Amino acid sequence: xxxxxxxxxxxxxxxxxxxxxxxxxxxxxxxxxxxxxxxxxxxxxxxxxxxxxxxxxxxxxxxxxxxxxxxxxxxxxxxxxxxxxxxxxxxxxxxxxxxxxxxxxxxxxxxxxxxxxxxxxxxxxxxxxxxxxxxxxxxxxxxxxxxxxxxxxxxxxxxxxxxxxxxxxxxxxxxxxxxxxxxxxxxxxxxxxxxxxxxxxxxxxxxxxxxxxxxxxxxxxxxxxxxxxxxxxxxxxxxxxxxxxxxxxxxxxxxxxxxxxxxxxxxxxxxxxxxxxxxxxxxxxxxxxxxxxxxxxxxxxxxxxxxxxxxxxxxxxxxxxxxxxxxxxxxxxxxxxxxxxxxxxxxxxxxxxxxxxxxxxxxxxxxxxxxxxxxxxxxxxxxxxxxxxxxxxxxxxxxxxxxxxxxxxxxxxxxxxxxxxxxxxxxxxxxxxxxxxxxxxxxxxxxxxxxxxxxxxxxxxxxxxxxxxxxxxxxxxx
Amino acid sequence: xxxxxxxxxxxxxxxxxxxxxxxxxxxxxxxxxxxxxxxxxxxxxxxxxxxxxxxxxxxxxxxxxxxxxxxxxxxxxxxxxxxxxxxxxxxxxxxxxxxxxxxxxxxxxxxxxxxxxxxxxxxxxxxxxxxxxxxxxxxxxxxxxxxxxxxxxxxxxxxxxxxxxxxxxxxxxxxxxxxxxxxxxxxxxxxxxxxxxxxxxxxxxxxxxxxxxxxxxxxxxxxxxxxxxxxxxxxxxxxxxxxxxxxxxxxxxxxxxxxxxxxxxxxxxxxxxxxxxxxxxxxxxxxxxxxxxxxxxxxxxxxxxxxxxxxxxxxxxxxxxxxxxxxxxxxxxxxxxxxxxxxxxxxxxxxxxxxxxxxxxxxxxxxxxxxxxxxxxxxxxxxxxxxxxxxxxxxxxxxxxxxxxxxxxxxxxxxxxxxxxxxxxxxxxxxxxxxxxxxxxxxxxxxxxxxxxxxxxxxxxxxxxxxxxxxxxxxxxx
Numbered sequence: 001x002x003x004x005x006x007x008x009x010x011x012x013x014x015x016x017x018x019x020x021x022x023x024x025x026x027x028x029x030x031x032x033x034x035x036x037x038x039x040x041x042x043x044x045x046x047x048x049x050x051x052x053x054x055x056x057x058x059x060x061x062x063x064x065x066x067x068x069x070x071x072x073x074x075x076x077x078x079x080x081x082x083x084x085x086x087x088x089x090x091x092x093x094x095x096x097x098x099x100x101x102x103x104x105x106x107x108x109x110x111x112x113x114x115x116x117x118x119x120x121x122x123x124x125x126x127x128x129x130x131x132x133x134x135x136x137x138x139x140x141x142x143x144x145x146x147x148x149x150x151x152x153x154x155x156x157x158x159x160x161x162x163x164x165x166x167x168x169x170x171x172x173x174x175x176x177x178x179x180x181x182x183x184x185x186x187x188x189x190x191x192x193x194x195x196x197x198x199x200x201x202x203x204x205x206x207x208x209x210x211x212x213x214x215x216x217x218x219x220x221x222x223x224x225x226x227x228x229x230x231x232x233x234x235x236x237x238x239x240x241x242x243x244x245x246x247x248x249x250x251x252x253x254x255x256x257x258x259x260x261x262x263x264x265x266x267x268x269x270x271x272x273x274x275x276x277x278x279x280x281x282x283x284x285x286x287x288x289x290x291x292x293x294x295x296x297x298x299x300x301x302x303x304x305x306x307x308x309x310x311x312x313x314x315x316x317x318x319x320x321x322x323x324x325x326x327x328x329x330x331x332x333x334x335x336x337x338x339x340x341x342x343x344x345x346x347x348x349x350x351x352x353x354x355x356x357x358x359x360x361x362x363x364x365x366x367x368x369x370x371x372x373x374x375x376x377x378x379x380x381x382x383x384x385x386x387x388x389x390x391x392x393x394x395x396x397x398x399x400x401x402x403x404x405x406x407x408x409x410x411x412x413x414x415x416x417x418x419x420x421x422x423x424x425x426x427x428x429x430x431x432x433x434x435x436x437x438x439x440x441x442x443x444x445x446x447x448x449x450x451x452x453x454x455x456x457x458x459x460x461x462x463x464x465x466x467x468x469x470x471x472x473x474x475x476x477x478x
Numbered sequence: 479x480x481x482x483x484x485x486x487x488x489x490x491x492x493x494x495x496x497x498x499x500x501x502x503x504x505x506x507x508x509x510x511x512x513x514x515x516x517x518x519x520x521x522x523x524x525x526x527x528x529x530x531x532x533x534x535x536x537x538x539x540x541x542x543x544x545x546x547x548x549x550x551x552x553x554x555x556x557x558x559x560x561x562x563x564x565x566x567x568x569x570x571x572x573x574x575x576x577x578x579x580x581x582x583x584x585x586x587x588x589x590x591x592x593x594x595x596x597x598x599x600x601x602x603x604x605x606x607x608x609x610x611x612x613x614x615x616x617x618x619x620x621x622x623x624x625x626x627x628x629x630x631x632x633x634x635x636x637x638x639x640x641x642x643x644x645x646x647x648x649x650x651x652x653x654x655x656x657x658x659x660x661x662x663x664x665x666x667x668x669x670x671x672x673x674x675x676x677x678x679x680x681x682x683x684x685x686x687x688x689x690x691x692x693x694x695x696x697x698x699x700x701x702x703x704x705x706x707x708x709x710x711x712x713x714x715x716x717x718x719x720x721x722x723x724x725x726x727x728x729x730x731x732x733x734x735x736x737x738x739x740x741x742x743x744x745x746x747x748x749x750x751x752x753x754x755x756x757x758x759x760x761x762x763x764x765x766x767x768x769x770x771x772x773x774x775x776x777x778x779x780x781x782x783x784x785x786x787x788x789x790x791x792x793x794x795x796x797x798x799x800x801x802x803x804x805x806x807x808x809x810x811x812x813x814x815x816x817x818x819x820x821x822x823x824x825x826x827x828x829x830x831x832x833x834x835x836x837x838x839x840x841x842x843x844x845x846x847x848x849x850x851x852x853x854x855x856x857x858x859x860x861x862x863x864x865x866x867x868x869x870x871x872x873x874x875x876x877x878x879x880x881x882x883x884x885x886x887x888x889x890x891x892x893x894x895x896x897x898x899x900x901x902x903x904x905x906x907x908x909x910x911x912x913x914x915x916x917x918x919x920x921x922x923x924x925x926x927x928x929x930x931x932x933x934x935x936x937x938x939x940x941x942x943x944x945x946x947x948x949x950x951x952x953x954x955x956x
Binding site: 014019061062064065068069071072073075076081082083086087088089090091092095298299301302305306308309312313315319320322323324326329330 | 492497539540542543546547549550551553554559560561564565566567568569570573776777779780783784786787790791793797798800801802804807808
């Protein structure tokens with residue numbers, strides 16, 4: 001029986017100034033005359049799209065609500081009919097990421113994720129640098145099936161990290177944080193940034209980048225992404241913790257207690273439960289099918305749906321778990337809005353108009369220098385963003401169009417910008433979901449975070465463009 | 479910090495026998511040779527569709543999980559490509575109901591729903607029959623924007639009902655239940671059944687019926703549904719409580735305390751809060767646009783999205799409320815699966831093949847008697863169903879096809895079957911969402927529930943086919 005007394009509802013009004021700016025930007029573009037060669041519907045859709053992006057950046061309301069309002073505005077202004085305005089919800093790339101959100105719940109629910117992390121501690125945890133590599137190895141193993149880097153970091157890796165730091169008496173305070181906690185926090189965070197770049201399903205905005213590339217005729221599959229990323233990714237994962245160990249060393253170098261702790265935790269967990277075995281089997285099947293999917297003709301989303309089906313049939317996940325996975329439904333909505341707008345902007349000719357405009361302007365250039373500048377601007381503009389998704393949705397498509405227009409090989413341009421869409425979050429304590437979480441535990445001071453983040457951004461760029469560039473040459477991508 | 483000790487996960491395995499039956503049905507149909515004139519893909523999709531329906535009825539897993547497995551199977555077997563298999567998620571009828579779920583949360587959250595119910599008590603509550611009409615009036619007012627009859631009954635109406643029953647010392651026991659609680663429970667439940675039939679957005683499976691009718695070329699809009707239902711609906715709402723009052727009378731006839739109680743509750747609530755005013759404004763706007771939408775060319779889903787937008791912008795609903803509304807996400811999934819399958823069965827020619835087959839068999843009949851038998855079989859087969867959705871998704875489309883084949887005017891056939899898809903749930907204590915809820919409170923014995931339910935089913939059929947038939951003649955529907 002519910003209480004009848006009406007609870008006082010305080011209205012959490014949308015933040016006024018950000019809302020006014022968002023609406024004003026939309027209205028100004030809407031009422032400007034479209035440039036020659038741009039249809040009026042394309043221009044109106046652009047106005048709604050830009051307003052949506054501004055709203056996602058300024059956050060008068062949460063991203064999902066802004067996206068829903070964007071869809072409503074598109075339909076209400078008859079810029080698109082309702083069926084087209086809702087078309088994003090049936091997009092198969094979106095459902096790949098939504099399904100991956102559901103599947104990732106299984107790692108956390110069954111305890112398999114934590115078990116994997118402690119297994120790596122057992123193997124690598126003798127020294128503090130080994131602990132860092134162990135945490136990153138667990139992160140790397142889980143990354144293909146946990147698209148929320150916040151869930152991967154905050155839900156699986158960080159608890160293990162914290163238990164080891166505390167075992168060494170390293171607390172988030174001035175005197176003990178540098179013992180080991182600060183080092184592990186930074187190393188693990190920078191690891192998350194890199195693992196996110198390595199798989200299409202390792203970060204929520206990756207499929208958005210792939211989808212936007214697809215709109216411009218560049219096809220990126222799960223396996224082509226992973227193949228291109230594996231060499232620079234592994235190198236970065238090896239180099240970055242070592243670099244942090246050098247420039248921001250932990251006071252404690254040897255960590256026998258970490259191994260002991262891992263052993264104790266694993267003993268406490270006992271044997272693998274049936275649910276963990278099923279989860280493991282489903283995960284391995286997913287990986288095999290994602291890797292080989294292109295060859296045998298099974299779409300990545302179909303694979304994901306099948307994996308989810310196995311988890312549901314076996315009861316590892318219940319339907320309630322699925323309905324409770326709010327991150328998935330949130331992602332469905334914002335993703336559907338952005339993909340719908342981007343795809344109709346393309347269909348209405350705006351992207352090709354923009355590309356031709358740029359091509360006409362740049363003329364004969366050496367694409368390498370032009371693309372280098374473009375990609376660096378793309379990278380370092382992330383100082384101004386509080387979310388990978390906001391950055392990708394606002395800048396990825398136009399930067400890709402320009403890159404292709406100046407003559408960059410399209411696949412390379414699309415992949416570099418996609419990888420950078422993860423790597424650029426190394427720099428600040430607010431630039432990606434897990435950053436404020438990791439920073440918030442208090443082990444690392446802000447000046448250290450930013451200083452080391454900047455150094456690592458340079459290292460990552462050198463590895464990914466330098467070694468990566470050679471690897472992509474070997475792969476024949478350019 | 480989360481606990482690392484892995485919790486014991488007991489696997490809530492799918493129920494084995496129902497699962498085996500579901501799969502077996504699918505496999506048998508799959509491997510039978512298709513009848514002449516039916517393409518193999520259509521036949522395979524039929525096999526998956528029938529298995530999905532059997533699964534929804536036998537419930538080896540919850541409906542949403544079955545639907546998700548149906549989508550996965552469709553794509554995995556390459557019966558449809560992944561983009562087509564996911565196409566249901568972008569369907570605008572589905573989003574009308576999903577958005578209505580979100581909006582309905584506003585009535586419960588702001589307390590406006592309960593306030594409306596007590597206002598009707600104040601107006602009509604002097605006698606026990608008046609209390610019943612008051613509860614039904616509140617239900618009728620809220621029905622257009624609360625598509626979950628379970629939420630409408632259990633979340634808004636029943637709490638008011640129970641407070642009045644308890645004020646008169648009527649508890650769910652042998653000695654006091656018949657004082658007033660049993661009468662009000664039955665009257666309110668039967669009211670819910672009828673109000674559900676009156677608006678496209680008053681019951682979750684209504685848009686499914688409309689969508690399935692659309693597949694067969696019969697266009698039912700929000701306003702055409704409401705117009706056709708208003709006359710028989712209001713008559714039923716007037717007749718049924720009176721009938722229950724006669725054959726299942728409450729011991730208490732006069733209820734001054736109900737008026738007093740309503741007055742006290744309303745005093746306690748105080749003036750309308752700002753959030754209630756906004757909710758009221760949004761609701762009235764929705765109703766006006768839904769009613770007039772056809773004339774002014776605004777689609778019902780666009781109206782719904784706009785209403786949701788107003789509630790989000792004003793903060794009456796937060797984005798978290800939206801993500802928390804699990805019924806909406808559940809509905810999105812099962813609805814998307816069923817609509818996708820039904821629409822491709824149609825596109826692949828199965829519906830037209832079936833219609834032609836039936837037309838050839840029935841020849842020249844008087845359609846009235848044939849349709850009467852059809853619709854009665856449709857109605858009373860609900861004794862075998864535990865959900866309106868299961869019944870509609872399995873029987874609506876073929877019965878409509880047969881009805882049209884024997885010569886029934888298509889709009890009449892579609893509407894009657896759609897109305898019956900609500901009215902048939904008067905009969906049992908398990909036939910629709912709120913039935914087990916209302917029955918579960920224990921005021922009404924099962925034999926009373928079934929006996930009176932059967933009588934009311936006859937009354938409803940007579941009113942809706944008799945008076946309704948005349949009204950539809952006036953409207954020119956046949």
